[in-house]
Amino acid sequence: MIYLDNAATSFPKPESVYQALDRFARTSLANPGRAGHRMAVSAERTLDAARHALNQFFQGDAPERWVFTLNATDALNMAIKGVIREGDHVITSDLEHNSVSRPLRALEEGGTITLTRVASRGGYLDPEDIRRAMGPRTRLVATTHAANVLGTVQPIEAIGKIVREAGALYLVDAAQSAGVVAIDLRTAAVDMLAFPGHKGLYGPTGVGALYVGPRTDGHIEPWREGGTGGDSSSPAQPRQLPYLLEGGTPNVLGVAGLAAGLDWVARHAPDALRKHEVNLLQIVVDWVNESGDWKIAGRWEPATHVGALSLVTPEGITPQDVAAILDTSFEIAVRPGLHCAPYIHRALGTFPDGTIRVSPGAFSTPEEILKFTASLAEITSGVL
Ligand SMILES: Cc1ncc(COP(=O)(O)O)c(C=O)c1O
Structure with a gap:
């Protein structure tokens, strides 16, 4: 084929990814837990190492700001539903995948938000169109980095600057760009970055990540609660990242594959x-x-x-x-x-x-x- x-x-994945998946599945496929037995600790270490690698690759603020998800859709829903409040205005574009368009549309239909969908031209967004769409109630701007139908790369640095000046949050869907377009979170004013592990980062399906930057602190809520492998005595979800957003057993095998894919991508540039x-x-x-x-x-x-x-x-x-x-x-x-x-x-x-x-x-x-x-x-x- x-x-x-x-x-x-x-497809295919680099040979080192297949090897990492095989090795991890045979030796460390336990439920990660910080207070557990040695295999659980080893699985937890794999998660930690992957968070460090992501943080270094994208120059994020701290490893614990990388939350593992099922895919890009999961990460995007987590970001959108985590920060939106009743009465907010959101700006998005006509380039978006349904994983952005549908959650926003549902929030609009339900009367929670008002939504502006900015039109692209020739496959590209004009940052000035985003500026013009900004209003006093704009909490979130959500755009793709590389359009999945057209392959066109959007000016996220210029858009991020505008969003930041306006005091809103910027969510970037990097599903088509992570691994093929350099993203530097120290210079790009991106507050949340969502991507899957299974496309340009050459990991397996069933894993993705969401970066939640410092400007989301105190503003993002979990859209699922559950066990985190840590303090089970508390009736409430822990407030600290990444556990705030990571209820349930993570796809640690997928994360092991994602880490191997990321390593391969970093070596190839x-x-x-x-x-x-x-x-x-x-x-x-x-x-x-x-x-x-x-x-x-x-x-x-x-x-x-x-x-x-x-x-x-x-x-x-x-x-x-x-x-x-x-x-x-x-x-x-x-x-x-x-x-x-x-x-x-x-x-x-x-x-x-x-x-x-x-x-x-x-x-x-x-x-x-x-x-x-x-x-x-x-x-x-x-x-x-
Ligand atoms: C731009 C874009 N966003 C989001 C997604 C959703 O990714 P996933 O299927 O990993 O949830 C895709 C998948 O094709 C995509 O191309």
């Missing part, structure tokens, strides 16, 4: 990994420009792009058909449809069928991409 669906989840993927996409862009029948959705600016690109199919053939033929006849995996981001497809005019999203990963090769474009040419000539 030629796997070009890395924006959904990365995010920007080098991004450039590898963008160089592969340039082959697709060149083919599209020559084809005449196909179109690229959004602006193609390689310097501000991650390894995801949406193609608009020619008249008379749907993205679903193309993806099914690629799968069954050519053994190529891509993702057709709306990619859980309906607002941007409405803005692009590609709703409801969507686009074909092609997303190479660290192990994809030019030969695989050439096979992909040749297959598209064959499919198009057979149908049109």
Whole structure:
């Protein structure tokens, strides 16, 4: 199989990740607990080491500010529902994944918040549009870092500055950028950073993280309570991070894999990994420009792009058909449809069928991409 669906989840993982998962599962897969037996302590140490590694990689304020979650959706819900209060105004964008759009929409429908959805242009947000949307009741701005349909990288540093000046909190969805775009939390005014472990950080599915910065202290509440492996005598959830937000047994095997993936990414450097993927996409862009029948959705600016690109199919053939033929006849995996981001497809005019999203990963090769474009040419000539 030629796997070009890395924006959904990365595959394959680096060999060191498989080895770390195997080793951890065989030796340390106990329930982490600070007051427990040696295996429990070893599992807890794995969590601690991963928090330190994340904090160093993203230059966060402290290791305990890294909360492990199930995935990016879990982290985003934790952030949004944790800080929102009755009567708040929230700003978001039309680029967002449903993991941001749906919780916000539900809060709006329920009358808890008012919501402004800022429109992107060519796949990019203009920070000045965010400034204009700010109001006296704006508590939260939630935007993606790299748009999952278009692969365009947003100016989070400029947006963060505006949000901070206005005294609001900034939540960044780094699902498509963590591991391929450098994020420095000392300089970027980001208050909460959410991402999965299973995409650009090359961990397994079932794990993610939320960074909760100092400006959230006293403002974020847990949306689930439960055991934390620590002081069980208290009837209330502990107030200290990360336990405030981490009720229940964490996916410590997933965290072990995430830590190994992070280590691999740090050694290869995010920007080098991004450039590898963008160089592969340039082959697709060149083919599209020559084809005449196909179109690229959004602006193609390689310097501000991650390894995801949406193609608009020619008249008379749907993205679903193309993806099914690629799968069954050519053994190529891509993702057709709306990619859980309906607002941007409405803005692009590609709703409801969507686009074909092609997303190479660290192990994809030019030969695989050439096979992909040749297959598209064959499919198009057979149908049109
Ligand atoms: C931009 C963006 N945000 C959030 C998510 C949700 O990630 P997860 O499936 O890990 O919850 C995705 C997944 O594709 C995404 O691309």
